[in-house]
Amino acid sequence: MSTLRLSGDLWMGDAPLIRNLALEFPAARWSCLLGRSGVGKSTLARLIAGLPGPYRLEGELAGNGRALAGHVAMMAQDAQLLPWADCVQNVTIGARLRGARPDLARARALLAQVGLAGLEGRRPAALSGGQRQRVALARVLMEDCPIVVLDEPFSALDTVTRLAMQDLAAKLLQGRCVILITHDPLEAIRLSDHAYLLGPLGAESLALPASPTPRDFTAPETLAAQAQLLARLHSLGPVLCAG
Template identity: 65%
Template sequence: MTAPGLQVQGELWLDRAPLIRNLRLDFPAGQWSCLLGPSGVGKSTLGRLIAGLAGPFQLQGHCRASDAVPLSGRVAMMAQDGQLLPWASVLHNVTIGARLRGQVPDMARARSLLAELGLDAMAHRRPGTLSGGQRQRVALARTLIEDCPIVVLDEPFSALDAATRLAMQDLAARMLATRTVVLITHDPLEAVRLADKAWLLSPDGACALDLPETVPPRSYRDDATLAMQARLLARLHGMQPA
């Protein structure tokens, strides 16, 4: 799979009001890009737009792949809560995309992904019997089986405890290597650990961040990682309403 880069430029509107102006984002091909910012700034809205989902938003500008091929059918999205069907088995959840499209699911591929994610023994269990980390691994398998070159991760690990979150970050970095990933998060440490490029969003646009020179996923113990996290926390705190 050859993943293209992605460019977003223009103004993002929600209903009839501007949400983010002066957007100029260039997501590099085959790397992780992060959108960071306070709640309500428009991170998830931008992610939904990139994923081609419907909603009361529009981009006055363009969102396109660097290879000039249309984005339709080439973007997968993993949401914060996983959005698993509670009445369906793990295996059914992983293959739901094909079923909804009226296609025959690739059960061998689904089982292979579950085995790679350490979930092969849980294929016939329901989501309610799984831990939070296990449910997010199921959601990751469902994202991977779509085999899309561009993946949007919308706050995918925010509901997990700190240790599980770190483990899921490392797992996602390994499983999504070579894809063009857009990570949406409010967690500075997550952004610093995983991103090749990152931007801080505000209503006035996107400010590029100077990340440590080390290769992601970066160690959460590294001095440069921790120092960058502290600087981002200070900037985010300054953006919060009084």
């Protein structure tokens, strides 16, 4: 599946949420969606991931003219782990829900890849916030989908852990079409190849530094782009609808 395209109007019930969307998410690149709280970022994330809700798109959402079912994995802000299941069981939940035999060896290998070797038998309550997000990342990798939606996946983490998780995700999700929803300007600047600022009337394409991702958070061009984006976000008025 190549470039993912989304166009049209996003509705929440009987009310328009975002009009005149025209978004392109290239394959093997990170694309970011930003905007004020309530503009509809998470609603778009759920729409792309195929999750049910009181929203609809009057338009088109497809990759290379094909439907997305079975091609999208999602990682949310809350790791959404099963509290009664250990790490391996959480990573392989997709296969079990489909009635397939889980590949336990691959699940353990992925947990080792995200730095959780030796913790495979632990349940979520025995893990730190960063460790739970690593389990969620391993679960996304287990699904091996070409499109990955990240809906503010690191926002609950402390700054140092957050930067480490950004670097790890950038490394392990190479070659996939990644759509990142975030409210953090630095996260957007560090990770994105393409970025859009969402508003009720559509999406504005944002300029990003030419340096490769993940960008050095101490680099002058990264800090300058972060400041410009923060000023742009600060200039926007409040959004009253949920999304």
